[in-house]
Amino acid sequence: xxxxxxxxxxxxxxxxxxxxxxxxxxxxxxxxxxxxxxxxxxxxxxxxxxxxxxxxxxxxxxxxxxxxxxxxxxxxxxxxxxxxxxxxxxxxxxxxxxxxxxxxxxxxxxxxxxxxxxxxxxxxxxxxxxxxxxxxxxxxxxxxxxxxxxxxxxxxxxxxxxxxxxxxxxxxxxxxxxxxxxxxxxxxxxxxxxxxxxxxxxxxxxxxxxxxxxxxxxxxxxxxxxxxxxxxxxxxxxxxxxxxxxxxxxxxxxxxxx
Numbered sequence: 001x002x003x004x005x006x007x008x009x010x011x012x013x014x015x016x017x018x019x020x021x022x023x024x025x026x027x028x029x030x031x032x033x034x035x036x037x038x039x040x041x042x043x044x045x046x047x048x049x050x051x052x053x054x055x056x057x058x059x060x061x062x063x064x065x066x067x068x069x070x071x072x073x074x075x076x077x078x079x080x081x082x083x084x085x086x087x088x089x090x091x092x093x094x095x096x097x098x099x100x101x102x103x104x105x106x107x108x109x110x111x112x113x114x115x116x117x118x119x120x121x122x123x124x125x126x127x128x129x130x131x132x133x134x135x136x137x138x139x140x141x142x143x144x145x146x147x148x149x150x151x152x153x154x155x156x157x158x159x160x161x162x163x164x165x166x167x168x169x170x171x172x173x174x175x176x177x178x179x180x181x182x183x184x185x186x187x188x189x190x191x192x193x194x195x196x197x198x199x200x201x202x203x204x205x206x207x208x209x210x211x212x213x214x215x216x217x218x219x220x221x222x223x224x225x226x227x228x229x230x231x232x233x234x235x236x237x238x239x240x241x242x243x244x245x246x247x248x249x250x251x252x253x254x255x256x257x258x
Contacts, residue, residue, distance in 0.1 A: 001027035001147055002083040004112065006070045008038045008091065008104025011062040014129050015090035019122065020060075022136035023087065026144050030083075031060040032074040034067055034104075041066045041104040043111065053078060067108035075115050084151040086112025087143065089122030090135050096125070096165050096219040097183040097211065100233065106163055110235070116157035118150040123165050125223045130168040138166060138174065138228055161235075165219055166228040175226040182231055183218035185209045 003023055007016040011033035023029050035054070046065045051073060055061050061078075063070045071086060088108040095103040109119035122139045124132070142164065153159055163182075167174070186209035194202045214220035219229040 001085075001151060002081060003027045003029045003085045003087055003143070004071065004074055004079065004083040005029060005031045005087050006033050006067055006074075006108040007089055008034065008041060008067045008108060010034050010037050011056060011060045013037075013092065014132060015092055015122075015124070016060075017058075018132050018136040019087065019090050019139060022140035023143055026140065026147065027084070030074075030079065032070045032078065033060060033062055034070055035062045035064050038066050038104045040102045041068070041107060042102050043068050043107040045069055045072060067104040068111045071108050071111035071115075075112065075117070082154065083112075083117060084154050085143070085147065086117050086119040087122065087139075088119070090132065090139060090166075091121070091123035092129060093123065093127040094125040094165055094223075095121060095123040095163060096223070096229070097213070098185045099208065100163055100182060100231075106233070109163075110161060110233070113159045113161040114235070116154065116159050118146070118153045118159045118161075120146075120162045120164055123163075124168050125165055126168045128168070131170055134169065134171050134174060135166045137171070138177075139164070142177070142230075161233045163219075163231040163233050164228060165223055165231075167223045167226055169226055173226055174228070176228070178222040178227040178229055180219045180222045180229040180231055181217055183211055183215075183220040184213035186212045 044066045046069050051065045053063050088105045091105040100106045106121045109121035112119035124135050188209050189206035191206050192204040211220045222229045
């Protein structure tokens with residue numbers, strides 16, 4: 001069994017080191033991760049500048065690119081084989097609700113999914129790496145349970161994509177896993193402006209907004225109760241329920257062109 005690990009916090013982040021240590025006894029594990037922090041890079045690929053791969057003293061390979069870059073080049077030539085599972089994380093902070101759209105952690109896992117390989121994105125709900133050992137242990141338990149199914153899914157090119165968020169709690173307060181839907185956040189806080197020493201205005205993206213939909217059944221609600229959440233994700237962004245609504249507009253435009 002072979003596992004590819006990546007992340008968005010960078011190859012030296014405590015989260016990816018802990019994840020590697022937890023998984024290396026379950027399979028042949030390789031790490032290909034960004035050289036620097038690439039949070040909120042989503043699925044971005046680097047198309048207009050070269051990418052370089054270097055090897056750290058611990059054997060981790062790191063790339064001067066995005067999380068998706070790392071998984072993409074790993075799967076299209078760097079590894080020389082097809083892994084059974086792509087795992088991303090453990091992220092320093094939550095990737096719940098709307099976060100998944102921006103998340104580089106999810107983006108790395110999604111890149112594996114797009115290549116037909118089952119993938120899991122792991123995150124802790126708070127920044128600071130509190131109880132990281134517990135999160136890594138629980139991640140390993142989930143991976144161990146899913147490895148046989150992931151190998152078969154990868155062979156059949158029938159992948160699945162899971163987003164997992166774990167509360168930062170000691171083992172005694174960790175209640176288990178729950179399947180949950182994504183919640184929603186309010187709009188982000190206002191942009192932060194500063195003036196640099198040359199008098200130019202700088203803009204910093206504001207913090208993420210608070211939870212808007214944290215009802216029972218959401219990832220926000222379950223993690224607050226002490227559960228790790230498993231949210232299956234899909235790529236299809238089509239609003240299928242609204243296709244019929246927009247059909248008359250397309251027909252009207254088509255008629256006007258005749």
